[in-house]
Amino acid sequence: MVMSLAVLLIPIALLLTFYRLVLDGDKPISVDAAPTFQEAQRANIFPVLVPQGLSDDWHTSTATFRRAENGATLRVGYVDPDKDPLQLVQSSVPSDTLLPTELTKEAKPLGNFRTSSGVWRWYSTRPGEKALVMADQTRTIVIVGKTDQDNFETLAGSLR
Numbered sequence: 001m002v003m004s005l006a007v008l009l010i011p012i013a014l015l016l017t018f019y020r021l022v023l024d025g026d027k028p029i030s031v032d033a034a035p036t037f038q039e040a041q042r043a044n045i046f047p048v049l050v051p052q053g054l055s056d057d058w059h060t061s062t063a064t065f066r067r068a069e070n071g072a073t074l075r076v077g078y079v080d081p082d083k084d085p086l087q088l089v090q091s092s093v094p095s096d097t098l099l100p101t102e103l104t105k106e107a108k109p110l111g112n113f114r115t116s117s118g119v120w121r122w123y124s125t126r127p128g129e130k131a132l133v134m135a136d137q138t139r140t141i142v143i144v145g146k147t148d149q150d151n152f153e154t155l156a157g158s159l160r
Contacts, residue, residue, distance in 0.1 A: 029061060033076050036063035040074040043067070046092040046139035048074060049117060049159035057081035058155075070097060078145075078155065086145035086155060095135045102142050103131050115157045132156050 040048045043065070051058075062077035071092035078086045091098050099107065103125040110122040113132060123131040131144040132152050143155055 030059045031061065031063055033060045033063035036065050036074065036076065040065045040072070040090070043072060045072045046090065048090060049141065051088070051155060051158040052160045054154070054158050055081065061085075068093070070094070073098075080145075080147050080151040080155075082147060082151060084145060084147035084151065086143060086147055086151065088155065089142040089144070090139055091142075092139050095140045098140050098142070099133065102144060103133075107131070113153060113156065115153075115159070117156075117159050120156055 037048060037050050045067075058081065059079040060076060061079055062075065065074045066072065071094070073089060073091040073093060076088045078088065080086055089098075089102060103123055107123045107125045110124055110130075113120045113122060118134050118136070120132040120134045123133060125131050125144060128146050129144060130146075130149075130152065131142055133143075134141045134156075141159070143152055145152070
């Protein structure tokens with residue numbers, strides 16, 4: 001019986017090793033977000049901030065721009081260097097409508113963080129998640145995810 005299992009397990013182990021090492025099977029799938037950022041900028045509904053200077057360890061996993069009756073929303077999903085998910089949301093939807101949807105109604109402000117693009121406010125959101133929010137008269141920017149504070153601050157600081 002051991003020999004029968006070995007005949008099955010050895011090829012499976014070899015295929016799994018090949019998939020992970022040669023084909024980069026554990027690497028996140030990346031998409032090009034540039035066309036989506038350009039679409040949002042061309043729409044000229046709100047000033048769009050684009051991340052600049054993120055290291056190659058950051059991967060863009062999704063990118064969408066949608067218009068709705070109450071405004072437009074740009075969503076870009078990232079996988080940070082720690083392999084944790086983060087989502088960048090930029091929207092012209094009013095903050096009082098957007099924030100309960102993105103952060104839940106139970107979100108609580110925790111403190112502030114300053115970058116060259118402005119002052120951000122920390123929020124606790126769903127269990128295990130945090131968020132950074134910056135709002136002005138024309139748009140609201142939200143970074144939400146399950147990662148450490150340094151990765152939030154890196155993404156927020158890269159927006160220009």
